[in-house]
Amino acid sequence: MRRVTRWLSSHDRARAWTLLAPGTLWLLAFFVLPVAIMGAYSVMERGLYGGVEPGFTLEPYARFLDPLYVRILGRTLWLAALTTVLCVAIGYPVAYAIAGAGRWKHALLYLVVLPFWTSFLVRTYAIMFLLRDTGLVNSALLALGVIDEPLTLLYTPGAVLAGLVYGYLPFMILPLYASLEKLDPALLEAAESLGARPVARFLRVTLPLSLPGLVAGSLLVFIPSLGAFLTPDLLGGARQVMIGNLVQQQFGAARDWPFGAAASFVLMALVLAVVYVFLRRDASALPEEV
């Protein structure tokens, strides 16, 4: 034992890998290996009752050219992009206000962080509870006399969008806040004394300096929106299928594992492409704190 510890302490690399070993093996067995198996399944023949038959085919990927699946893919990208834009529009002023809130900063930050950490399922259910026919939104509109009968709010693209924005808004606010908080007020004063008007000061000083936060926030909102499963499942119903729901259907009722695996890989490829493009532009956007 002593000899082992002495050998380890004189070999930095060996010590590092000893520390890394348990976690790395776990991740190899239960993250890398499963994803690799999925990759293999995505080019195999479909089994009759689920599962796969040996063989090689690219047919599962070719099926994405079917207009039905092009539409699902398009809807997924569109909803994820719209969610990101809305989160920027709402999150930017909020992050800006919190960064300038002086001694209230920490309390306000808690208000943003708390819902972000609480159960995503419970929050999605809370949106459902608000939007249903007898929910708060319809009750309030009826009471105010704006409408005569309840609006159908659930199971619409709008409901899915509301759920996604509500679910991921804090992901946008936190990195934006982090980069706005670091902004040196002296720069804005300098711009002001040189005659820059508020709009110019914002566009030419604040915005460029908050770009890393904007990039990181967009990444953190866009990625989970692409892979959304629960939100469209509960708020969108059968007609607002996103790619995550497609994957689930193939492994569930449809029993078409190769196509489900191919859909997973298309989703993974989209996510990794987005990460790559964003991070190449700005390596500092890598989230350091989650």
Next chain:
Amino acid sequence: MRRPPRWVAGFTAVALGLLHLPIAVLIASSFNRSRFAMRWDGFTLDWYYRLLEREDILEALRASLVVALVSTALATVFGTLIALALARHAFSGRRLYQGLLYLPIVTPEIVVGISLLVLFATAGVTLGLGTITIAHVAFNISFVAVVVLARLQGMGRDLEEAAMDLGAGPLTTFFRVTLPRILPGVVAGALLAFTMSFDDFVITFFVAGVGSTTLPLLVYSMVRRGVEPTINAISTIILVVTTIAILVAYRLREEGAE
């Protein structure tokens, strides 16, 4: 940063209000006597009493707690060891490893869940609390590693070097110097991992199998059957448990940063 313009402050107040409105309505409804309508019929604890009568809810709560505790313990040990290796040792491929560590975090949950389902099905493993626990450890390792790493990187190595100079071996140095100093970060990471496990729905959904149900799975199946007041009561309990864990975790992290 300077003070925001008034309209920005007003917008922020409204946005933060809306961020909390759905949860506030949910919590209020869990104490509302009225069963269906959005009308206040008086305060009641009935919906909570009803939970106690339901064997399946208590069973699901127990399963969630067992899975969360076991998976948190394993993920915290594995993740902390990885963070130590990354922060304290030079080895080739360190930067690459650190980048790959983010892979489980950015991979869509649905892909993680389905691929584990495929693995277990292919290997003929029976789904149950065991497979749920394995999956939760897998998604929490990276997470704990990132939180602990952030703390280690903000810390100098001088105390450890001093201990070594005074003749402490690597293990003594770790347990007497390094561990006490990173403990707030480790506990914060563990609490966050606990809530991630306790809350997880998507990955659990795929690796749970027929016989085993956690609290989020039960809530989901109840929601699918239709809105009923007991769901509000369970949701409120989940919110309280996770909020306490989060507040403690953030406290610890702030204390550590000072």
